[in-house]
Amino acid sequence: MNIGLFGGTFDPIHRGHLALAREAQGRCKLHRIYFVPANIPPHKQRQPLSPFLHRFAMVALATAQDKAFVPSLLEAPEENGPIRGSQNKSHQDKPNYTIDTVRQLKQSFKSNDKLFLLIGMDAFADIAKWHEAEEVFRECEFIVANRPGYSLADVANALPESLRPRPELTKLFQKQAANGDLVLKGATIHLLGDLRQPASATAIRQATAAGKPLSRFVDAPVAEYIKKMGLYK
Ligand code: ATP
Numbered sequence: 001m002n003i004g005l006f007g008g009t010f011d012p013i014h015r016g017h018l019a020l021a022r023e024a025q026g027r028c029k030l031h032r033i034y035f036v037p038a039n040i041p042p043h044k045q046r047q048p049l050s051p052f053l054h055r056f057a058m059v060a061l062a063t064a065q066d067k068a069f070v071p072s073l074l075e076a077p078e079e080n081g082p083i084r085g086s087q088n089k090s091h092q093d094k095p096n097y098t099i100d101t102v103r104q105l106k107q108s109f110k111s112n113d114k115l116f117l118l119i120g121m122d123a124f125a126d127i128a129k130w131h132e133a134e135e136v137f138r139e140c141e142f143i144v145a146n147r148p149g150y151s152l153a154d155v156a157n158a159l160p161e162s163l164r165p166r167p168e169l170t171k172l173f174q175k176q177a178a179n180g181d182l183v184l185k186g187a188t189i190h191l192l193g194d195l196r197q198p199a200s201a202t203a204i205r206q207a208t209a210a211g212k213p214l215s216r217f218v219d220a221p222v223a224e225y226i227k228k229m230g231l232y233k
Pocket of ligand 1: 007008009010011015016017020118119120121122123124145195197198199200201202203
């Protein structure tokens with residue numbers, strides 16, 4: 001089976017995320033996609049986040065209607081996760097590194113299962129800074145959703161140095177839109193065109209604080225949840 005892993009802060013999950021997942025599902029024939037809210041996202045530690053439980057609840061609501069979309073507790077804080085040993089504080093505060101999540105998920109894989117990591121281009125631009133980035137590329141193929149303004153050269157330049165194509169080749173990529181498949185030694189990247197879904201969690205938090213409607217960003221169950229729980233005020 002082809003299995004997708006879609007990590008994020010999901011504070012909150014919105015139509016941009018769902019559009020990415022649907023497009024990725026069609027493109028790479030994914031049988032299942034795990035939506036994995038991070039308890040402690042390594043790259044967003046300065047921003048105050050909503051509690052994990054709220055972010056997970058919204059992911060569960062947003063994915064409820066789609067059989068292939070699975071809300072995942074793989075990056076839950078220990079007390080909310082499956083029984084997993086110690087409640088040690090320092091362990092709890094550890095950021096959720098994708099490589100650990102990937103390895104944990106793959107433990108349940110059958111021999112012909114294949115893992116694809118879903119990600120937007122803005123997040124992919126920082127991929128070289130990820131913990132054990134080369135290993136992540138070794139463990140799974142990437143599905144990257146383009147965002148306005150990025151070229152194929154930006155995708156190539158974002159790779160960890162050891163995986164980047166030769167500079168002559170990257171130069172040729174400069175005028176090419178990020179589309180199609182990029183197959184390199186050590187990295188396979190499927191590029192989705194711009195999804196034209198301008199939703200962002202930041203815009204939703206701002207709209208909520210300003211008392212504006214959320215219907216263009218999220219479906220009714222998530223909008224209701226935000227209202228009921230008084231999030232983002
Ligand atoms: P924030 O506005 O708080 O930075 P966000 O809307 O980017 O949040 P995240 O949970 O940080 O949401 O994103 C998870 C993943 O979804 C990232 O890989 C990001 O690039 C991607 N993503 C977010 N919004 C969109 C969108 N509108 N279209 C395509 N991909 C998106």
